[in-house]
Amino acid sequence: MNNLFLRVSIWVYLGIFFAYLLGPLVIMAITAFNSNGFPSVSPWECFTYAWFSELFQDERILNGIKNSIIVGIGTVIMSVTMGLAGALILTQVWPKLRATYYTIVIAPILVPGVVLGISTVVFWQRVNNWLGLGPDSILADGLFLTIIGQSTFIASYCMLVLVARLQRYDLTLNEAALDLGATHTQAFRKILLPFMMPALATSAVLAFLASFENYNTTTFTFGDYPTLTIELAQKVRYGISPAISALAFIIIVLTVFGALTNEALKRRKELQAAASGDTVKKVDGGFRLPAILSRNPAMIALIALVAVIGLSTVNAMSHNPAQCIADVKEERDMQRTLEAEANLRALAERRAAAAAARAAEAAANGEATEETAPATGGSSQTGGTGAFGNVFAPTNLDGAEEEPEAPEEAPASPFGSVFDPGNLSTAEPSGGN
């Protein structure tokens, strides 16, 4: 009982956890295929690849990607090199200095990226001036500054990864190499580097990803070379388009694919190692998923993803997206006309009713009308020109013209009516427009 409850709650927890983690990504991926102009899932209009082609026609995004990749490669080279040097020094430095050195080298991780960005720009500007170089020298170049700025803290990440591996390095291996006649360089290249290779690869990937997604530091340093994150941030400022979802989708797919390839390679290596050890062990009958699937939920996810895309492609081809979009547009226009007509009709009815009421009132007390009319006229004018309520309401376009003749109708705008105690009763139906 208890056990079952526990298991169920674990699954529920996992469900919530993954929904929280992956939900936004899934939704974003879906919006990339919706023809709706605003990234959305729920008013699903048409399946389309249009956002992808829009994305690939967007010069600025493409340029941003290019810059990001250049900066990424530069940062990887800088950071891994500096990280390795830092890690080597850490293992070599006088033991009493070690803690101090470690703190200093780790510090950039703790400093906010914004500060690093500003200080990078300021510092290199000074150096540039001091060397007497012009504003178009390499030291003032956006690419250079971005790479340097990002490397200041990414190198520390790399160092952490490398130190972990280096601590498991047996220093006598180096001595053995020297003893057998190797120079220090040869010992480094033939013994230490191969040993560090896995950690170097890890730190390179880490450095690239950290560089690719960096915004804080880059925003101060990019100069004439805006990276992808910068471009995206600037784009989002003017409104968000599903083309960005499309980009996100591509990045997600690439990431999953990269992770899977890595996993598959690793697994293959393990299998090879196992096979060279003993081949007999593997034969144990029964049905099983292929090894790559049985322990690899990500692979299953990718296959599912490919399947979904495949299906929707087939669907889209039989369906013809352009036709669909046209249909939707037509439908929308039609709906709009219908709505407008309905509104007009409602307006006409209301006006008729009001006229009847006025006639009745006038019949009741003829003198009072003369005094109230100018007052309501003034208030309705402010209401009518007040931009907020009226602009989007198609009915009010017509209504505005009639204003002078029928001042009571103008307060269809919510703002106009609020300030006019005399119109309280008429304001209510027009608010629901």
Next chain:
Amino acid sequence: MSAGVGVNLENLWIRFGDFVAVRDANVNINGGDFFSFLGPSGCGKTTILRSVSGFLDPSEGRVLIGGNDMAGIGPNKRPTALIFQNLALFPLMKVWENITFSMEIKGASAKERRKRADELLDMIALPGQGDKLPSELSGGQKQRVAIARALCAEPDVLLLDEPLSALDLKLRQHMRTELREIQKRVGITFIYITHDQGEALTMSDNIAVMKAGIIDQIGDGKTVYNDPSTAFVASFVGENNVFRGKVKEIRGDEALIATNRSGDLVSRISTANQGKMNVGDEAMMFIRPEALSIAETGTSGDHFVTAKVNHEEFEGNSFNIFTEGDGGKEIKVSIPNLGQTFEDHTGQQITLEYETQNAVAVPAGELATE
């Protein structure tokens, strides 16, 4: 024998800060010798070896290899190859790549290297194992690969730092003879480090016995075993019974020692101390368990010891009697098992006898702690 390259240590001092790891070592190692440094853990053996291979600079004194001062010459330029205490095989390289690393450094082709590796693998009795990784080898096999790797560099001096310490007893004994054979075959100088006196005695032409940074004695196995120059050497090399006392009388190269517990006993003075011991000096006398035998009870004289038997044990090739001894240590008597019948002496007072030449007297000094 082929005149290999000799190694000399002259007034060698090695300090780590204030700590003196090697104190004034003077050693002459003949070319082609199998030379051992023997001493307890932490006495500075590895330190000496590292100064010969070039990883440590002497604080004072000189290291000469083949008569050349090695000062300022790095480990990769010295004609030595070191077999590390932990072997230090390159874990990511295959066995054949490990073995021929020294050739790779010099730019030899893969084909050449492969050929040489196969020769060496045959020599160390591991034919066809070249494509394995070190992690796929057994302890003894790794051992042999490390030896092959060092020999492949064609050193004039091979340095071995307790290479057998990680192996089990059987394999260790097997490897001893194998190492000795390899040494004879290649004819180069071996400097071998061990804390196992059995290893040192069976393999070495000469042995240096070390204690806490100081070399107490240098000599061949027989000398070190039979004619120790200090109490430390006497107690460290092989089993020995100690009798403490004062020198009562000097008779040429013999001394009469008034022992604290067993009366006056006569003993040979060890060669290194002849003429240096004086009447009244604190002295120690050592007799091997196998040099003692049971005498008629009641006999007395300067080569009889009377003591009460604590317990006895049968060891197969010998029958051991443990009696009360000096300073809380028991006296061990070892009687070879030649098929005779042994009677149980436990609790009895017995008299032990020895011949003067089998007892050796040295000045009182520190004993090896077990």
